[in-house]
Amino acid sequence: MDVRTLCLGILALGDASGYEIKKMVAEGSFSFFSEASYGSIYPSLTRLTEEGFVTCEFFSQDKRPDKKIYSLTEKGRLALTEELRRDPGPDKNRSEFLAALLFAEAVSPDRIQNLVEERIDEHRMKIRSLQKLLDEAMSPASHFVINYGIAMQKAALDYLEHHQASLIKKIIAAGPTE
Amino acid sequence: MDVRTLCLGILALGDASGYEIKKMVAEGSFSFFSEASYGSIYPSLTRLTEEGFVTCEFFSQDKRPDKKIYSLTEKGRLALTEELRRDPGPDKNRSEFLAALLFAEAVSPDRIQNLVEERIDEHRMKIRSLQKLLDEAMSPASHFVINYGIAMQKAALDYLEHHQASLIKKIIAAGPTE
DNA sequence: GTGTACATGTAAAGTGTTACATGATTTC
DNA sequence: GAAATCATGTAACACTTTACATGTACAC
Numbered sequence: 001m002d003v004r005t006l007c008l009g010i011l012a013l014g015d016a017s018g019y020e021i022k023k024m025v026a027e028g029s030f031s032f033f034s035e036a037s038y039g040s041i042y043p044s045l046t047r048l049t050e051e052g053f054v055t056c057e058f059f060s061q062d063k064r065p066d067k068k069i070y071s072l073t074e075k076g077r078l079a080l081t082e083e084l085r086r087d088p089g090p091d092k093n094r095s096e097f098l099a100a101l102l103f104a105e106a107v108s109p110d111r112i113q114n115l116v117e118e119r120i121d122e123h124r125m126k127i128r129s130l131q132k133l134l135d136e137a138m139s140p141a142s143h144f145v146i147n148y149g150i151a152m153q154k155a156a157l158d159y160l161e162h163h164q165a166s167l168i169k170k171i172i173a174a175g176p177t178e
Numbered sequence: 179m180d181v182r183t184l185c186l187g188i189l190a191l192g193d194a195s196g197y198e199i200k201k202m203v204a205e206g207s208f209s210f211f212s213e214a215s216y217g218s219i220y221p222s223l224t225r226l227t228e229e230g231f232v233t234c235e236f237f238s239q240d241k242r243p244d245k246k247i248y249s250l251t252e253k254g255r256l257a258l259t260e261e262l263r264r265d266p267g268p269d270k271n272r273s274e275f276l277a278a279l280l281f282a283e284a285v286s287p288d289r290i291q292n293l294v295e296e297r298i299d300e301h302r303m304k305i306r307s308l309q310k311l312l313d314e315a316m317s318p319a320s321h322f323v324i325n326y327g328i329a330m331q332k333a334a335l336d337y338l339e340h341h342q343a344s345l346i347k348k349i350i351a352a353g354p355t356e
Numbered sequence: 357g358t359g360t361a362c363a364t365g366t367a368a369a370g371t372g373t374t375a376c377a378t379g380a381t382t383t384c
Numbered sequence: 385g386a387a388a389t390c391a392t393g394t395a396a397c398a399c400t401t402t403a404c405a406t407g408t409a410c411a412c
Contacts, residue, residue, distance in 0.1 A: 001274045002371070009281040019391050029280060033273040040372055042393055063381060065391035084285050088274030088293065090300070095211040096179045096266030098326065102207065103187040104319040106259050115266065122268070140348035141282040148276065148337055155333030159326055170318035180399075197363050218400055220365055241409060243363035 001089075003040040004048065006030075008080045011054060011072040013139075018042050018068065029133060029142045032126075032149040033091075045070055053079055109171050116164045123157040179267075181218040182226065184208075186258045189232060189250040191317075196220050196246065207311060207320045210304075210327045211269075223248055231257055279345075287349050294342045301335035 010021050010030070018041050025036050045068075048054045053076035059067040072080075097119055104112055130150045137143050188199050188208070196219050203214050223246075226232045231254035237245040250258070275297055282290055308328045315321050 001272070001277050006277070009277060012281055012283060017391075018393090030277075033271050033276045035270060035272070035372095037373055038391095038393075039374070039395095046393090061390090064389095065378095065380075067391070080281065081285075084278050084281060085289075087296075088278050091271065091273040091275065092213065093211050093269065093271045094179070094213070095269040097269065098211045098323050099179050099184070099187060099208075100262050100266050101319050102323050103190055103258065103262060105317070106187075106190050106255065107262050111263075118265075139283070140345060140352055141279050144341060144345045145276050145280050147341070148334070151333055151337040152330065155329055156326070159329040163322060163325070167318060167322045170321075174318055195363075196365090213400095215401060216363095216365080217367095217402075224365090239363090241362095243406095243408070245363065 001034065003036045003044045005080070005083050006034055006036060007041065007044050007048060007070075008053060008072065008076055008083070011070055012077060012080055015069050015071045017070065018045050021045075027129075029137060029146055032130070032152075033145075048076070052076075104171060109168055112171060113164070113168050116160055116167070120157060120160050120164075123153050123160070127153045127157070179212065181214045181222045183258070183261050184212055184214060185219065185222050185226060185248075186231060186250065186254055186261070189248055190255065190258055193247050193249045195248065196223050199223075205307075207315060207324055210308070210330075211323075226254070230254075282349060287346055290349060291342070291346050294338055294345070298335060298338050298342075301331050301338070305331045305335070 006025070007021060010016060010024055016024070018038070021041055022036065022038055024030050025034055025041075045054065045056070049056050049070070052073060054070045054072055057069050057071070059069060061067055097115065100107065100115060101112065127150055130146055130153065134143065134146050134150075137146055184203070185199060188194060188202055194202070196216070199219055200214065200216055202208050203212055203219075223232065223234070227234050227248070230251060232248045232250055235247050235249070237247060239245055275293065278285065278293060279290065305328055308324055308331065312321065312324050312328075315324055
C-alpha cells in the first residue's frame with residue numbers, strides 16, 4: 001500500500017495534519033504494519049489536495065507552529081473505497097534479524113545468543129506499548145487489529161523463548177564457526 | 179537489508195546463480211522475510227563482482243541457457259561479517275490486509291468476512307509450503323527460521339479463526355456503513 | 357500448441373528514505 | 385542548557401519494480 005492510499009485511509013478515520021498522520025504510522029494502531037516518513041507524507045498530501053481527494057485548512061496556533069488540517073472529500077472517499085475493493089496484496093515481512101540468523105555460519109554463537117535476547121526484550125516492550133494503545137482504541141476494527149498485533153508479538157516471543165537454547169546448542173554442535 | 183547484502187549472505191551458504199538466488203528469495207527459506215526482483219539481483223551481482231566481493235564463473239549447459247555461478251571471496255565474507263556485526267534493524271511488516279480492516283468503515287461487513295476467510299486459506303497454504311521446506315532444510319539455523327515462520331503463520335491463523343465472528347458481529351452492531 | 361521452467365540482462369519509471377532547513381516551547 | 389515535541393517542507397539519493405528483449409526444452 002503506497003503512502004498516498006495510507007493517507008487517504010487515515011483521513012477516512014478523521015481529519016488530521018501531516019504531523020499527526022506520521023505519529024499514527026510511527027506509534028499508533030498502524031505502527032506494526034505500515035511505515036511512512038515525512039518526506040513521503042507531505043508530498044502525498046500536497047498532491048492529494050491538488051487532485052481534489054482532500055481539502056486543506058490552515059490554522060494559526062498560539063505558541064505552536066502553524067498547522068494544516070486535511071479532510072477527505074467525497075471524491076477521496078470514493079477513491080479509497082475503489083482501492084479497497086481490490087484484493088489486498090500479500091503481507092510483506094522483512095527481518096534483518098532472521099536474515100542474520102540464517103547467515104549464522106558467519107556469526108559467533110555468542111553473538112546469536114545476544115541477538116535473540118535483545119529481540120526477546122523488544123517483543124516484551126512492543127507488547128506493552130500495544131496494550132497501551134488498546135485502551136485508546138475506539139472502533140471494533142482497531143481493537144481487532146491491535147489484538148492481532150499483540151497475538152503476533154506474543155507468538156514470536158514465545159517461539160524465541162522456547163527454542164533459543166536448542167538453537168544455540170545445535171549451532172555449537174554443528175562445529176566451530178569455520 | 180538491501181539486496182546487495184542479501185546476495186552476499188545467500189552466497190555465504192553456497193555458490194549460486196542469480197536465478198537461484200531469486201528462487202530462494204521467492205520460494206525458499208527466505209520467502210517470508212525478504213524480497214528481491216531480477217531487476218535488483220542481477221545488477222547487484224555485477225557490482226559485487228566488480229568490487230571483488232564475489233567471483234563469477236561461466237557455465238555453458240546442454241539444453242539449458244548458459245549460467246553464471248557466483249562464489250563469495252574472502253573479501254566478501256569479511257564484508258558480510260562486518261555487516262552482521264551491526265545490530266539488525268527492527269522488522270518491517272507491511273499488510274494491506276490489516277490496513278483494509280482498519281479502514282473497515284469504508285468496507286461492507288460481507289467484504290470483510292470474505293477477506294478474512296481468504297486470508298485464513300492463505301495461511302493454511304503457507305504453513306503447508308513451509309513444512310515442505312523444512313524437509314529440505316539442512317542447517318540448524320534454517321530449521322529454526324522456518325519453524326519461526328510456521329509459528330507466526332499458525333498464530334495469525336489461530337487469531338483469525340477465533341476472533342473473526344466477533345469482529346463481524348461488532349462491525350454490524352456499530353451501525354450500517356454510514 | 358500452450359504454458360512453465362530455465363537463464364540473463366537493461367532502461368524507464370516510480371516510490372521512498374535521509375538529511376537538511378527553520379524555529380518556538382516545554383520538560384528534565 | 386540540552387533534549388524532546390510541535391510543525392512543515394525540499395532535494396538528493398537509493399532502491400526497486402515493471403516492462404521489455406531473447407531463446408531453448410519439456411510437459412500436458
